[in-house]
Amino acid sequence: MAHPSRAEAASGSDDGAEIGVLPRRSAPPTPPRTPDEEAILTIWREVLERPDIGVLDDFFDLDGNSMHAIKVISRIREAYGVSIRAIDFFESPTVAALAAFVAANAPSERAVVRPRRPDAEPVLSFDQHRLWLVDQLVPGGAYNVHGRRRLLGPLRVAVLETSIREIMRRHETLRTRFPDIDGEPLQVVDDLDEEWRLRVVDVSDADDQVRAAERVLDEDAMASCDLAQGPLFRALLVRLSDTDHVLGITAHHTVCDNGSVALFVKELSALYRADGDPREADLPPLPIQYRDFAVWQRELLASDTVARQLDYWGEHLAGAPAELTLPVAERPAAVNGSADSADSAGDGGDGGSGSGGGGGRVRSALPAAEATALRELCRATDTTVFMALLAALTAVLGRWSGQRDVVVGVPITGRLDAGTRGLIGLFFNTLPIRMDLRDTTTFAEALTRARESALGGYGNADVPLDLVVRRVRPPRIADRTPLFQVVLNVVDSDRSSNGLGDIDDEPMDSPVMPSKLDFVLTGKELDGEIPLELEFDADRYDEARMLLLLDEVRALLRAACADPATAVFDDQPHHP
The missing domain is CATH 3.30.559.30 (Nonribosomal peptide synthetase, condensation domain)
Incomplete structure (x- = not known):
């Protein structure tokens, strides 16, 4: 998979001294001509979040970036079992070229994640185990991931709480802890506590409500978690007024990363707009849980x-x-x-x-x-x-x-x-x-x-x-x-949130x-x-x-x- 460098094509020279800009496409996008092109074009449209793509369009002329490319490569591997090297993608980044590559290559050996066997040991992932070791060496360290959002409008606190409970039900990691058994950690998933409630702190009487809210949220973000006893996830709502709240979520890094925060906010948005009803929210099913990945x-x-x-x-x-x-x-x-x-x-x-x-x-x-x-x-x-x-x-x-x-x-x-x-x-x-x-x-x-x-x-x-x-x-x-x-x-x-209905939803600095x-x-x-x-x-x-x-x-x-x-x-x- 190779084509002439766009630097050469644009500048008319190969010395790199002058690099021009390729013109944008003026003709309509070329439609797919084979089932493979159609399938790969669909992947591009989903990853780039734009419909106006043709099979001869250059991925990077469409403002694709490195992470977009990695996502496309992984989805093609998932669909066809064919591994495409990043360098191959960058050399010929069109749907037509990728479809030809897929047709010419055999499936790779790398398997996708599937549900674990019923008798599989409750192991930790490699990074979870590494962080568990750190906690043994330095107990009580606040190795947390934290995110917060300002919610402006007539917030329905009960619906928000119900929505968070549903996310905790869907994702085992938010109910996971790591007890030490004979010097080794096990991954234990607790049932969802029916008594769980969203913690609410009212700072409406403070002279500087925003600063008071930040102080409460900062303390929560920095508070340590007990890996053996849990919980390793917590949510906190700070009330500034009837129409002004800040929601903070904090989780130990063993169960969460920054991408998880974006997923949490996306699901919360869908659930809140559906009054907390998972059927109305139409969230996709989760074919595996984190223990399967581990x-x-x-x-x-x-x-x-x-x-x-x-x-x-x-x-x-x-x-x-x-x-x-x-x-x-x-x-x-x-x-x-x-x-x-x-x-x-x-x-x-x-x-x-x-x-x-x-x-x-x-x-x-x-x-x-x-x-x-x-x-x-x-x-x-x-x-x-x-x-x-x-x-x-x-x-x-x-x-x-x-x-x-x-x-x-x-x-x-x-x-x-x-x-x-x-x-x-x-x-x-x-x-x-x-x-x-x-x-x-x-x-x-x-x-x-x-x-x-x-x-x-x-x-x-x-x-x-x-x-x-x-x-x-x-x-x-x-x-x-x-x-x-x-x-x-x-x-x-x-783009993690589509808002909470009539609530303006804005990210805040952590x-x-x-x-x-x-x-x-x-x-x-x-x-x-x-x-x-x-x-x-x-x-x-x-x-x-x-x-x-x-x-x-x-x-x-x-x-x-x-x-x-x-x-x-x-x-x-x-x-x-």
Whole structure:
């Protein structure tokens, strides 16, 4: 599966000095000509959430991004049993090309998640077990995921409570705990407590109601969970007035990730608008539960597929630096030994709190004009916004640190088949993407390296980070995550809620959770601008320096859009 680079087609040259923009399609979309094209076109329409697609349209000209591509690949594998490498998809990203590839290739060996056998052991998933070990080493740590939404309007509290109860009934993870039996945890799912009630706190008498509500919600978000006794999920409604409430949900990371929060809000929206009646809400059935996934994952980890992927990571990370040494931070001294499973339990950018330092947050954005120019550059170079941000971020980190070989953590979803797609639980993984820019001089070269590294990582994403750490065995550094200390995440716009009927439903900021990471940079794919949010370790960095880092990333992207041959380094490291 290959075609000429769009950069060459658009610029008329192959030296990368001038990259043009492909024209948008003016003709009607080409309809499907075979059953395979029709089926794959349906997948594209569902993932991209747009109907106006033809079988010859380029995926990235339709504003598809890296995560969209991963979802399409997983759904094709689910439908046909055929594995498509990420690099193959990027080389020929049309429905017609994918249908031809499917027709020419045999089914792969990777099975989808199915219900476990009745006699299967109640095992934990690999990441659940890792987090359980962390809790044994540091009992009482608030390793939580938290989300909150402002609800404006005449809220029906009883209907809200009924809706939350139904979500708890549907998803076993929200009723799960992990008792210790002879030194090993078991996954126990409790029956839904008929006495469960939504906790309501009234702050309507406070002078500053919003601040009072935030204080109550922050305390709940930071409160620890007892993994053995539970509950590991809780919901809290704060009443500011009859028509102003804030709903906060908190769960231990063993049973929830950030994707779960979005699923929770989506189901809550459907149930509330249906008066809490699951039949009227028309939620899709859940063919499996998280315990089924845990059993399946344990079997997958013993397969040849994972062994091959571990070989990839061992080669990819061979000789990589153990730590990013930015001059703006004081560093702890290295200790003897190498990293083990407990050390690798950082939150990976997924929003869990831990035992690290206090957190800070700064924001910036690529305004619409800059975002449009960046997307045009990405279309012309067969790349994505994520890849461009990865190139720019690592180049700036290289300037600041003097290191031109950097490893960045990249969160990736594990919800890659029909069974897990609508399931609340812990599914994310973090890929240690290495950007070796020692032989790189221009942004175009850095972008090519970002593309290669990202596609290699996507194609070997079944291996949990902890197994990669065990394979690579980087030096262990006190209070630091192994392999990487910086995370980059690019997410879609928040479409998790369709509102609660006559209630205006708005997401609110959550507190910045403590973390062992230096910082997490999150970009959000919107139709216009691209917001950038940087959450950082406030014990190591200050807001001014973090804003300067965002400014340098933006400046490099602006320069690269004007001229991809822009130099990414100068002779001296920067010391902001």
